[in-house]
Amino acid sequence: MSKHESDRPASRQRAFPVLRGRLAWLTGVFSVTLLVVSTVFWCLLLLPIALLKLVLPFAAVRRRVDPVLNGIATAWVSGNAGWFARIQAEPWDVQGHTGLRYADWYLVNCNHQSWVDIFVLQRALNRRIPLLKFFLKQQLIYVPVIGLAWWALDFPFMKRHGKAALRRNPALGRQDQEAARRACEKFSLVPTSVMVFAEGTRFTQAKRAAQASPYRHLLKPRAGGLAVALNAMGARFRSMVDVTIAYPEGAPSFWDMACGRMGPVLVRIRQLPVPPAFCVADYTRDKAFRATFHHWLGEQWQAKDDEIEALTARRAD
Numbered sequence: 001m002s003k004h005e006s007d008r009p010a011s012r013q014r015a016f017p018v019l020r021g022r023l024a025w026l027t028g029v030f031s032v033t034l035l036v037v038s039t040v041f042w043c044l045l046l047l048p049i050a051l052l053k054l055v056l057p058f059a060a061v062r063r064r065v066d067p068v069l070n071g072i073a074t075a076w077v078s079g080n081a082g083w084f085a086r087i088q089a090e091p092w093d094v095q096g097h098t099g100l101r102y103a104d105w106y107l108v109n110c111n112h113q114s115w116v117d118i119f120v121l122q123r124a125l126n127r128r129i130p131l132l133k134f135f136l137k138q139q140l141i142y143v144p145v146i147g148l149a150w151w152a153l154d155f156p157f158m159k160r161h162g163k164a165a166l167r168r169n170p171a172l173g174r175q176d177q178e179a180a181r182r183a184c185e186k187f188s189l190v191p192t193s194v195m196v197f198a199e200g201t202r203f204t205q206a207k208r209a210a211q212a213s214p215y216r217h218l219l220k221p222r223a224g225g226l227a228v229a230l231n232a233m234g235a236r237f238r239s240m241v242d243v244t245i246a247y248p249e250g251a252p253s254f255w256d257m258a259c260g261r262m263g264p265v266l267v268r269i270r271q272l273p274v275p276p277a278f279c280v281a282d283y284t285r286d287k288a289f290r291a292t293f294h295h296w297l298g299e300q301w302q303a304k305d306d307e308i309e310a311l312t313a314r315r316a317d
Contacts, residue, residue, distance in 0.1 A: 046152055108195045137159075218308070
């Protein structure tokens with residue numbers, strides 16, 4: 001695909017013939033079944049390689065095994081993206097994904113409105129940058145089949161502590177940061193995309209009001225995860241990939257997507273340079289750096305909020 005074509009809004013393609021209206025739920029059932037079967041199939045292929053990685057936990061082995069594991073996961077993502085693209089009635093408008101390289105390292109940051117965001121990101125960035133690696137709650141490692149896959153693929157598992165617990169024991173926060181640092185250090189062996197939802201949770205108007213967010217379409221960003229990732233392997237990152245997702249008709253649920261009724265999806269991608277100072281500064285101990293980092297992230301968040309406002313207003317017109 002040429003640079004001109006990939007930067008152009010996605011043209012309308014013929015949707016896969018699916019049941020809509022009152023029978024859309026049948027499309028949803030088929031989509032979910034297909035997703036489950038595909039997940040089990042690719043995880044069974046991944047299992048023996050994951051066991052090899054467990055038995056031989058050496059860097060030389062990981063350099064050879066991890067690309068194979070990532071390739072299996074990428075094939076799973078491609079299958080999911082291909083199916084979900086075909087059942088949507090609306091074409092997607094994805095812009096800004098030129099200039100990315102599959103064989104490099106990236107830090108990816110995106111706004112978060114729905115679990116559908118993950119599928120949108122995977123489709124928009126699949127095979128353009130390495131497989132996205134998300135920070136996950138520790139409890140998710142016990143999810144049947146997929147939990148083992150996440151472990152094998154080095155998805156970082158984090159123990160999320162509430163504000164009250166952190167106030168009682170500040171050391172808990174440092175433990176989380178150290179766990180994130182160790183996970184990021186593993187990513188230095190093979191090209192990786194570290195994915196962060198800086199808001200920390202999905203956006204709703206109720207959450208926005210509760211935290212008195214100054215943004216119209218976003219919650220306040222949490223800087224800690226980004227800062228730790230940059231400090232752990234910032235020198236490796238080719239750039240920070242800033243992704244903005246807008247749903248002009250409202251954020252869809254997973255079931256909406258499975259039924260082929262998620263409405264228009266607008267995605268804007270831009271690469272931002274990683275300031276060299278951010279790769280060596282200590283976010284947890286350096287108050288001056290924390291202020292600088294918050295200001296830097298706040299500027300990005302304001303620009304993202306303005307972009308979502310412009311995208312949704314333009315679509316409404």
